[in-house]
Amino acid sequence: MTGRGTERLADLATYVIALVLIALFAAPLLWLVSLAIRTPAEVFLGAARFIPDQPTLANFEQILTDRTFGLYLWNGIKLCALGAMGALVVSVPAAYVFSRRSFRGASALMLGILTVQMVSPLVLLIPLYRYMERLGLLETHAAAAGVYMALGVPLSVWMLKASFDAIPKSLEQAAAVDGCSPAGTLFFVTLPLAAPGMASAFILNMLMGWSQFLVPFILLSRDQLQPISVAIFNFAGSTSASTTQLLAAACVITVLPAIAAFLALQRLIVSAIMAGAVKG
Amino acid sequence: MTMSDTPVAAQKAPRRPKRARPAAWPWLAPALLMLGAFYLVPILDVLRLAFGDATLLRSVESYGLEGIQQTLSSPALPGVLWVTVVFTAASVIGILATGMLVALTVVRGEMRGLWGMSALRTVVLTAWVVPGIANGLIWQMLFSEAPFGALNSTLAVFGIAPVRWLSDPSNAMVSAAIANVWQGTAFAMIVFYAARKGLSQDLYAAAAIDGAGPFARFLFITLPQMRAAILVATVLVTIQTLNTFDVILALTGGGPGRATEVLSLFTFNTVFYNFDLSGGSALALILVLIALLLTVVYIRLLGDRPDQDK
Known part of the structure; x- marks a missing residue:
């Protein structure tokens, strides 16, 4: 049935829109966390180290102590x-x-x-x-x-x-x-x-x-x-x-x-x- | 002050026949005293100060209109008002449009039993509880114009030249509005989600039988049916945007130059950096007048709604 077909297509569109929105709204906080667990050297590598090679909790330690x-x-x-x-x-x-x-x-x-x-x-x-x-x-x-x-x-x-x-x-x-x-x-x-x-x-x-x-x-x-x-x-x-x-x-x-x-x-x-x- | 209404309540109470029905005013007094001391008196005082010549360090010595005239003819004011209009309009439109998109996506996804809809709602709401100052600082890191800044280094991956997000005046306005929309969307989403949930599915079923596509259904059913919610959200988001400036303060500080100095930030700077208490009060008066005007609109909107019990 074409009706079901278009519904499926609309479901797909809903998923795509939802994923894009989730990515856009989560990105700022994810970037913040990414920066917070980097070493100073990795901060200077920008987006290439979104997931740091050497994640560290030293920054939190320094702040919290x-x-x-x-x-x-x-x-x-x-x-x-x-x-x-x-x-x-x-x-x-x-x-x-x-x-x-x-x-x-x-x-x-x-x-x-x-x-x-x-x-x-x-x-x-x-x-x-x-x-x-x-x-x-x-x-x-x-x-x-x-x-x-x-x-x-x-x-x-x-x-x-x-x-x-x-x-x-x-x-x-x-x-x-x-x-x-x-x-x-x-x-x-x-x-x-x-x-x-x-x-x-x-x-x-x-x-x-x-x-x-x-x-x-x-x-x-x-x-x-x-x-x-x-x-x-x-x-x-x-x-x-x-x-x-x-x-x-x-x-x-x-x-x-x-x-x-x-x-x-x-x-x-x-x-x-x-x-x-x-x-x- | 605020007590003006309470004697009325006190007079009425003894007429009630039931026992143990003391007057309403003792119950109201703590809240009303609080609101009187922290809202009513200060607002009236702002009115008085606006017509005086006080500075932050010196009380009013004479009253007159010169202070207000001087403030209103300040060469910076037209620019500040324009920035305020652009920033508010961009934020409100952005917040309403994004909020509507999120709300309709979530409602549709939930109806079809799709996965991940509560994740979307949660992520949007999470941005909302981020303190305004932190919001400004976070976006400052994202918009950082250093080669390792989040957006610019991402663009570089795709071979796109860096953008002057914050140092170019018109970009800075867009950047500030984006940060504000990121945070403010949740409120519009909540209002629109509730309103959309309240719409009868029959309308959509009937439209589908008539062969209306999704866009036509949005234009001819969703938008008109949600008119009241859209108006309410518009008014509340406008007030909210006019009243706050901590995001801008942390993100751009009002700059570059005065490119993002909105009225509330200008008022703040006038009082607490230039120590011009009366000038700042005159500006504050503009803020109060706009807020009151919008509140009247809001109350009228609430009164128009048939389901309202008031």
Whole structure:
């Protein structure tokens, strides 16, 4: 049958397109890994040594045994974890009320939250820099984490509301009948059920925090306080062609935790984003 | 500030007959205070600063329109705006087109039970979680103009002369857009994937009976049916592209010359390198206005959708 024949042909075309796309999207990261496991001599051989003759882990060793680099990693984790936790703590009650109550101004507030999210962090940081300066909070992780936290709140409120919306109210009503207070209901009934939504909101906040560059770049200038994103930028400014492999190794180490966390929870995160995208 | 809405909620609560229904505002207060302090106050302050003459080291001493006038008549601004328009348009078109291609490929492959579709989706999503700064640095290695640079040494294998990816102004723009598209495609893919999955297969079956080819089906079914998703993705990707510059900062630093200095990077440089706080605030105001305008469009788009519960 010709119909089946054309379908087969279309399958082949799909495979070809998929392979080309996979190659194009994977190439930058593969090249990065390739550079990171080369000796300096092989870096200068370019594409001819895409798979190095003498692969080495020496670059990673050098980066990871550098004490300040460990500090940068720790700073990055600390800032994004504090920011993500803080964002969830303030967003949960708000999202819960948005989900469970209808009160006047609720949808206007939700739209307001959506709107502020669209404002560039750069715009906010111009005045925030001055406030932090006056409060003596420049060069502190507390101030930076506070901004990470604030930047995560709008997205968290929207995501958590969506996940609370999906939990049947009847379960909460049962708890209320048994004499559970609203806060108790939220804690013991709703939150456990909303665990997948909470987890994906938390991981998304962590990923955004891990990528965050502008906030620490502006609010922190002391080297020991910098997270990894700022550190690799500064490192890149000080490297030359002969240390490309070290920069590549540093980039791999920066990128890897984000990719690993994401892959581990991919299904959860994508479905959360998809729910947001479909519903708005 | 943000509290203006809460008394309304507080008044309403006592009217509810059920027990243990305290007002909504204590639940909202932490989030709203946070948003007030970190969003609303700064935005209003940017507005104030834009009309003043503050520098990063000195507060406003007098207000007036001279600052804004001076900023808007800066000889660099028209060029920066043009760069912003070109970069944003190239990125948005690239992201939407690539995102659509990936989404439709994955959907078709999944329907036919083809192998490797989740690999494609995963690879695209992986690029998305790469921090923007790392993205810029990675592409800088790829676009390196040294003889051993990734792309140029690959071209050399095929006997093609090296390309000045980053040192030629118009190439640099293309390079920056490519790096941005690589990272941004995932978002468009997710939106389009969800939208395409939601389309009824009947439409395609009917079209197939009528003898419509794949291209006709794409043009006359997929595109019109996915109109809402395409518009939403366009608005969100545009905002996202306008707001960020870490990829450009790490890749080209805005250069060569000012060839890739977009508005947000120009604003950043004005405030934090030239210490011109008021001038930078005036520029920031342009960013805010564009973002607000696009958000209004976005909210209208959401409201137009019949399945929306708002």
